[in-house]
Amino acid sequence: MDACPELATAHQLVRDFGDMLTQQTGVLLPAWIDKALPGLSGVARRLTNDLDAVTAGFTLRWRSxxxxxxxxxxxxxxxxxxxxxxxxxxxxxxxxx
Incomplete structure (x- = not known):
């Protein structure tokens, strides 16, 4: 990953996303989307379509x-x-x- 800085950035973004999921810190999602937009624009754009629901899914403890x-x-x-x-x-x- 040292040879490809874009890959290192994408790797860190995916790890941060996983941390937000496991630690249920949905309030950090808008900042993550801002960082992810250049490299992971497809994922970030889909998350912004219904940001309130995604943030609630990251934050609330109940599941369906x-x-x-x-x-x-x-x-x-x-x-x-x-x-x-x-x-x-x-x-x-x-x-x-």
Whole structure:
């Protein structure tokens, strides 16, 4: 990385981003985006589209992962049984999952 300063900068930006995630310091996100814009413009631009939601995701302790997992499981069962089963079987498969 010593031979390529851009790579070293990108490496540090990714590490800083990971630190913000693990330490839940969403307030540092706007400053990180300002530093990242020249090199990681695609990522930084997408984060600014909904900055309030991204900052809340970095800062708040609650997550919707369990709910999303349950929804994903139900959708998987629904796709597997599409056109092959009536509602009664679908209902039983979801309740057993």
């Amino acid at each position: 992962g369990a709910t999303e997992g349950a929804v994903n499981s139900i959708k998987k069962i629904k796709r597997q049984l599409y056109g092959r089963a009536e509602f009664d079987l679908l209902q039983k498969m979801i309740l057993l999952a």
